[in-house]
Amino acid sequence: MPPRRGRGRGRGRERGAGRGPRVESTVEERSEGSIGGQPPPPPPPPLQPHDKEYIKTFRKEKPPKFDGLGEPQKAEAWIREIERIFEFMVCTDRERLACVTYQLTKPADRWWETRRRTVDPACREALTWDEFKEEIYNKYVPMSYRRAKTAEFHTLKQGNMTVSEYDRALCEMTRYAPELVDTDEKMAAKFHSGLRTEIRVAVAS
Incomplete structure (x- = not known):
């Protein structure tokens, strides 16, 4: 009976010895991968300078502002002038909308901000330039x-x-x-x- 107890203790020590290195490696991995128990922050996104180049090009063309005041002809003339610039730039819908909304001022700016809040987010993200023009015409160039x-x-x-x-x-x-x-x-x-x-x-x- 005594020899059997000795063999059991030996096996216990062997199992304990086997667990030790795994615990230590886990602690080391946590200490290297995090600070204070928090996961490491994600790396910053790479810079994409092209994302703002189209805005610089747009502003160089001195695009007109639109305040929503005046006769319907004023809204029509503003759309035509903005479209001339976009045809020169060869913009996508996303780029056109990013540029043109900066040109809305006063009542037109407040109207568009309200309009954006009332539109479904999915529709707002999928908005095209033609749809934006239709919004302007419906508001400022009556049928x-x-x-x-x-x-x-x-x-x-x-x-x-x-x-x-x-x-x-x-x-x-x-x-x-x-x-x-x-x-x-x-x-x-x-x-x-x-x-x-x-x-x-x-x-x-």
């Missing part, structure tokens, strides 16, 4: 105004304008009925139909 301009386009005549003035007026209003002048033939036909009779006859001859 009644656009309908009146479309009717004006249909009835536009040269009248007392010079040919150059009539041409400019027609080009200015094509955006209200783009489907009627989406080819050169349609544009020429519309231009010709609005000329004064004597000029139209001379052109035809």
Whole structure:
């Protein structure tokens, strides 16, 4: 019986000896990987200087501000000017929206901030430039105004304008009925139909 107890104690010491190094290595790993029992902080994200280059380029073009005050023509002119800059820059929707929202001031800025809070976050993140333009038009270019301009386009005549003035007026209003002048033939036909009779006859001859 005594020899058996001796062998049991020997095996216990061997098992205890086997556990010792594992405990020590675990303590060492914790001390190396954390401070005060907290996990180590994640490494900082790599710098991406390109992320702000498009904003610098946008500002160099001196984009106009929009305050939401004034006639609908003011909102239309602002959108056209901003789009000219974006066409030059070749921006993505995300880049366009990041740039353009800085150009809203006063009532327009407050309106957009309120609008953003009422939109579902998923829809807000997926917002496109065309959808943003539609928001601006719905707010600042009433549908009644656009309908009146479309009717004006249909009835536009040269009248007392010079040919150059009539041409400019027609080009200015094509955006209200783009489907009627989406080819050169349609544009020429519309231009010709609005000329004064004597000029139209001379052109035809």
